[in-house]
Amino acid sequence: MPHVAPPLHWDIFCRVIDNHGDVGVCWRLARGLASQGQRVRLWLDQTDALHWMAPGALEGDWPQIEAWAWETEWPHERLANLPRSDVWVEAFGCEPPEGFVLQQRALWPSGEAPVWVNLEYLSAEPYVERMHRLPSPLMSGPARGWTRWFFYPGFTSATGGLLREVDLLARQAAFARHAWRDQATPGGAPTWISLFCYEPLALPWLLGRLHDDSETTLLITPGRAEAAVQRWLGSHAPPRHWVRRPLVDQPGFDEMLWACDLNFVRGEDSLVRALWAGQAFVWQIYPQDDNAHHTKLHAFLDWLGGPADLRDFHLFWNGMGGHPPPDLSPGRLRDWANVTEHARARLLQQHDLVTQLLGFVMEKR
Numbered sequence: 001m002p003h004v005a006p007p008l009h010w011d012i013f014c015r016v017i018d019n020h021g022d023v024g025v026c027w028r029l030a031r032g033l034a035s036q037g038q039r040v041r042l043w044l045d046q047t048d049a050l051h052w053m054a055p056g057a058l059e060g061d062w063p064q065i066e067a068w069a070w071e072t073e074w075p076h077e078r079l080a081n082l083p084r085s086d087v088w089v090e091a092f093g094c095e096p097p098e099g100f101v102l103q104q105r106a107l108w109p110s111g112e113a114p115v116w117v118n119l120e121y122l123s124a125e126p127y128v129e130r131m132h133r134l135p136s137p138l139m140s141g142p143a144r145g146w147t148r149w150f151f152y153p154g155f156t157s158a159t160g161g162l163l164r165e166v167d168l169l170a171r172q173a174a175f176a177r178h179a180w181r182d183q184a185t186p187g188g189a190p191t192w193i194s195l196f197c198y199e200p201l202a203l204p205w206l207l208g209r210l211h212d213d214s215e216t217t218l219l220i221t222p223g224r225a226e227a228a229v230q231r232w233l234g235s236h237a238p239p240r241h242w243v244r245r246p247l248v249d250q251p252g253f254d255e256m257l258w259a260c261d262l263n264f265v266r267g268e269d270s271l272v273r274a275l276w277a278g279q280a281f282v283w284q285i286y287p288q289d290d291n292a293h294h295t296k297l298h299a300f301l302d303w304l305g306g307p308a309d310l311r312d313f314h315l316f317w318n319g320m321g322g323h324p325p326p327d328l329s330p331g332r333l334r335d336w337a338n339v340t341e342h343a344r345a346r347l348l349q350q351h352d353l354v355t356q357l358l359g360f361v362m363e364k365r
């Protein structure tokens with residue numbers, strides 16, 4: 001590694017469970033592969049988010065990438081002339097449609113198969129290192145006899161790594177933070193916080209803190225975060241330094257995180273972006289019914305390290321006990337930013353996910 005990969009045809013399958021993370025991760029992966037000369041067809045069962053996350057994607061404006069609606073009806077008329085593809089990536093175990101598998105199977109001579117990868121959820125739990133790159137032979141169905149491989153993103157060199165664009169560091173170096181802030185809201189207060197969350201039980205604590213704090217600009221993202229803030233405000237108008245953000249494309253979202261001193265992020269993709277941003281952050285993990293996310297959050301915090309107040313705040317923000325910090329002073333945010341910087345430096349020493357995936361595919365072909 002890194003491998004020089006010949007241009008291959010990839011199919012990425014994405015089924016939206018909820019929110020934006022499924023599309024967000026798949027689109028970043030598609031872009032990363034395309035930037036390495038790969039040809040990607042991205043199948044999405046819900047395409048709405050792509051309109052704002054990646055304008056032009058559905059219109060075919062992105063070289064090397066085709067975004068296709070994953071029809072509910074299969075076989076699908078466009079399958080008739082679909083050429084053979086070399087690599088299949090099913091995001092988060094979503095299973096390619098049977099019609100697709102049948103059509104493609106007929107194009108492969110016996111004894112040969114595409115490299116079929118199940119790109120899993122991101123976790124810092126120890127099982128990830130054990131499961132990464134393991135085969136899962138298919139014992140039944142139209143792909144019987146073929147193999148699907150587990151590919152786990154992660155935070156250590158024994159995992160598949162994280163999505164990181166080739167030009168990320170150059171873009172960050174060229175980023176003009178103050179100009180971005182001036183453009184976002186002229187005359188904003190000195191400390192900037194972004195809010196991208198679900199409905200954390202601790203949200204009233206945060207909003208209560210910030211309501212009368214004229215030193216802090218709060219950027220509120222659309223959707224669940226904005227609705228939760230609105231519920232808290234009721235019929236009252238927001239304070240002057242609270243700014244409603246529009247939905248922006250992924251590079252624009254990333255820049256918001258670079259521009260802020262503290263980022264509240266959620267789910268999977270924005271956590272990674274908060275790490276790359278190198279600023280203080282607090283993560284709201286995607287909640288699971290059986291509380292499996294508790295173990296997952298602890299594993300991440302163990303990997304991250306950092307002072308007790310940062311860990312406590314994470315627990316508090318996620319409704320898992322803990323308690324809030326006495327303040328969100330610039331000094332405390334700088335301490336937390338140092339933790340992120342340190343984590344980022346460790347991650348930069350590892351190969352990114354696209355490089356690792358290309359290497360894996362070359363090995364298995």
Ligand code: TRH
Pocket residue numbers: 017018019020021022023024025052053196221222246247248249250251253266267268269270271286
């Ligand atoms: O939206 P999410 O909560 O997605 C979640 C998680 O992925 C979770 O693990 C998964 O199980 C669940 O979906 C189904 O948070 P996440 O992962 O951060 O994804 C948000 C994406 O939206 C990310 O790619 C950034 C993008 N985004 C923009 O591009 N522009 C914007 O303006 C905003 C607000 C978000």
